[in-house]
Amino acid sequence: MELKEPLIRTGHPPHPLTPKRSGFGFRSLLPKIILVILISSLTIHLPDFTIQTAKREHSIREITGILERYSIDIDHVTRTELAEAIYEESARYNHDPKFILALIAIESSFRNGSVSEKGAKGLMQLMPYVAESLAQELGIEWNGDPTLFNPLLNIRMGIHYLSRLTLDFNDVRVALVAYNYGPTYVKSLIDRKQRIPSNYYHKVMTAYQTL
Numbered sequence: 001m002e003l004k005e006p007l008i009r010t011g012h013p014p015h016p017l018t019p020k021r022s023g024f025g026f027r028s029l030l031p032k033i034i035l036v037i038l039i040s041s042l043t044i045h046l047p048d049f050t051i052q053t054a055k056r057e058h059s060i061r062e063i064t065g066i067l068e069r070y071s072i073d074i075d076h077v078t079r080t081e082l083a084e085a086i087y088e089e090s091a092r093y094n095h096d097p098k099f100i101l102a103l104i105a106i107e108s109s110f111r112n113g114s115v116s117e118k119g120a121k122g123l124m125q126l127m128p129y130v131a132e133s134l135a136q137e138l139g140i141e142w143n144g145d146p147t148l149f150n151p152l153l154n155i156r157m158g159i160h161y162l163s164r165l166t167l168d169f170n171d172v173r174v175a176l177v178a179y180n181y182g183p184t185y186v187k188s189l190i191d192r193k194q195r196i197p198s199n200y201y202h203k204v205m206t207a208y209q210t211l
Contacts, residue, residue: 060087063097066211071110074151085152086159093163100159102208103179106200112151121148124158131157176201 063083071079090097107125108114120127126134126148134157135142147153165175165183178186180200189196 056087059097060084063087063101066098066101067110070105071112073112074110078151082151082155086155089156089159093159095159095163098211099204099208100155100162101211102204103158103162103176104155105207105211106204112149112154121145122154122158123151124154124161126154126158126161130161134161173198173201176204 060083063086064080067074067079067083068076074082086100087097090100104110104123107120108123110123112123114123114125115121116125118127121131128144128148131148131154132142134140135147135153138157138160140147140153140157162175162179165178166172168183169175169178169186174186174190174196177196177198177200181197186196
């Protein structure tokens, strides 16, 4: 029996098999995993805008309802715009809108054309010289009475004024008294260590609880 020589490959030697890298698949998936984690984290920490929007709309409806019950010289369209402005300005200065409504109730009984014996005007009963200064601070064009009797501008200036007084006196109770009696008078009481009257504060708080 004739023995045949074993077949010998005459070309290039075969390439050695490259072992598969076990981590290759994981590394390709890593960016996707990180992206999923980031999206999940953002979803968890982002505020629920749907809930916030519903809360805002509910609050504005409540404010509008109060204005419709009590305001007698503001038309329906302006009431809706005013309710939105009261909500937005209250949120800006971290006030409860109902607290601002209580202040308006005591100051003007929701009458936009209200004028006090001392000359304070509008929903939040601002003295003209005070309102002119507030308008300048807020970048509002000052036109005297037309500015004061614009309900949207009046509440914007009034809420800003109350917030400024709260910062000055570091106490919302004292700020309310200063809003009513004037900051100069209240500061003089503090300097003389005299009692600050509380009747006005109680009137506003009573309105706040009953609106």
